[in-house]
Amino acid sequence: MKNDQQFPRPEIPERASYLIGDEELEAAWESIVDANRATAASIEHFLTHRGTRWKETMGENPHVRAANNRQANRHAGLLLGMSDQQATAVLNAAEYVREHLPKFWKTFRCGAIALTNLRKAAVETLPLIHRDDLLEIIDEELIDIAPGKTPTELRSWIIRRIPELDVELFNEAAEGAKDRRSVTFTHFGEGMSLVELTIPTIEAKAIEKKVNAAARGMNRAQPRDTDQPPAFAAAGVPTDRLRPHQVAEGPHPAAVGMDENPPVDHDARYQDHHAHDQDSECPGNERATDAVDDRTIRQREADLLSAWLRDGHCYSTPISAKICVMVPEETLTGESEEPAITTDRASIIPAADIRKMATDPEADHEWYTAATRKNQRRADRDILTVIYNGRFAPDRLRDAVIFRDGICQATGCTIPAERSDLDHQIPYERAGPTSGSNLWALCRRHHRLKSHGYLPPPSSDPPQSDTAKETHRKAA
Numbered sequence: 001m002k003n004d005q006q007f008p009r010p011e012i013p014e015r016a017s018y019l020i021g022d023e024e025l026e027a028a029w030e031s032i033v034d035a036n037r038a039t040a041a042s043i044e045h046f047l048t049h050r051g052t053r054w055k056e057t058m059g060e061n062p063h064v065r066a067a068n069n070r071q072a073n074r075h076a077g078l079l080l081g082m083s084d085q086q087a088t089a090v091l092n093a094a095e096y097v098r099e100h101l102p103k104f105w106k107t108f109r110c111g112a113i114a115l116t117n118l119r120k121a122a123v124e125t126l127p128l129i130h131r132d133d134l135l136e137i138i139d140e141e142l143i144d145i146a147p148g149k150t151p152t153e154l155r156s157w158i159i160r161r162i163p164e165l166d167v168e169l170f171n172e173a174a175e176g177a178k179d180r181r182s183v184t185f186t187h188f189g190e191g192m193s194l195v196e197l198t199i200p201t202i203e204a205k206a207i208e209k210k211v212n213a214a215a216r217g218m219n220r221a222q223p224r225d226t227d228q229p230p231a232f233a234a235a236g237v238p239t240d241r242l243r244p245h246q247v248a249e250g251p252h253p254a255a256v257g258m259d260e261n262p263p264v265d266h267d268a269r270y271q272d273h274h275a276h277d278q279d280s281e282c283p284g285n286e287r288a289t290d291a292v293d294d295r296t297i298r299q300r301e302a303d304l305l306s307a308w309l310r311d312g313h314c315y316s317t318p319i320s321a322k323i324c325v326m327v328p329e330e331t332l333t334g335e336s337e338e339p340a341i342t343t344d345r346a347s348i349i350p351a352a353d354i355r356k357m358a359t360d361p362e363a364d365h366e367w368y369t370a371a372t373r374k375n376q377r378r379a380d381r382d383i384l385t386v387i388y389n390g391r392f393a394p395d396r397l398r399d400a401v402i403f404r405d406g407i408c409q410a411t412g413c414t415i416p417a418e419r420s421d422l423d424h425q426i427p428y429e430r431a432g433p434t435s436g437s438n439l440w441a442l443c444r445r446h447h448r449l450k451s452h453g454y455l456p457p458p459s460s461d462p463p464q465s466d467t468a469k470e471t472h473r474k475a476a
């Protein structure tokens, strides 16, 4: 029982506390804690084993010591059912956390977090490795933040926190990271390969938006162009089919420059879309309803990108795609080095990169101003407080909700609001207003759950918007 005093058993995380009372789920939680504690204990044994051997070889030739260390890792791998490399990565991450994030390590030993999140924290806090003062702060915060978080949420939280702790450190790390630009080709069986491109986030976001906009536009008529680029043919794009309007809303902003008919998709621009009519839950896996081209959006994106890279051809009509980021005004004027952040709060853009984009004469910028107010009741009228007529939110309100919510508002979900539905919390049919306070972003999966009454009601507080000026960019 000594162990139980040193490492007290954790409660069900706050976000899942409404599940308390269900016998099966409570039993499941206890099993999860047991498994986490057992994993943590085994890792501790492996570290002790490795440490003991390291001490035993003190004074030996460094090559001998390294080989000895590798053998200790291999022993761990044999028992864990992992390759030597995987076991080494696990043990190194664990050793780093035990040494630099001792409180978080204890949370792990208690069984409150899984090994995946321990490794995530180790990888993401690595830029702070020489800053014991900052590690101490983040260690204290992690013990409250990490339990119950998904690995993606934990990662997003840490990468946002680092520039808050020391923006210069972040900028230096970001500048150094640019040296890691690379392309990797991995060839698998079954005649398929993986192409990995490591480039600055701001460039990757532009490509992501552009290829997505193009793929979504492909189930509709393309510009009648007698000089059809080969990329179209290579990607199997239908060129002479007109699609009927599927949604009673304006043109898809991401499809500007292509044609006027909105594509059928899972975009927040189409709110209150009835999920049961669709055959897929995951954005990107949705199948467009075209009778001829039945590829998923993901498949189309892959075909398009491959065609573009192979022959360098693109649409003859420019494809516009929006990148939405939030940036403090002082960063734009050069008074601050605080970075920008994408609306989904998952990527940080260094100040230098965002200033470069903001002054790019090729890009079209749309600016929104946002601010947080201490007392929301005394807030001026703004986009989010206006009640609009009709069921569908105008672009301004849609954008404002996307900026405010960032991601799907179901707890634990990290699907960007931009790729989610806009849902009336109180349904429009039951006199729910079309206004910021009643609209929220829900991904297709969670929208469907909510429609069936299976999503817990939202908290009474509206999501917090960040104190920031917002850049809204259309990349040409």
Ligand SMILES: [Zn+2]
Pocket (backbone or CB within 6 Å): 408, 409, 410, 413, 414, 415, 442, 443, 444, 445, 446
């Ligand atoms: Zn969701």
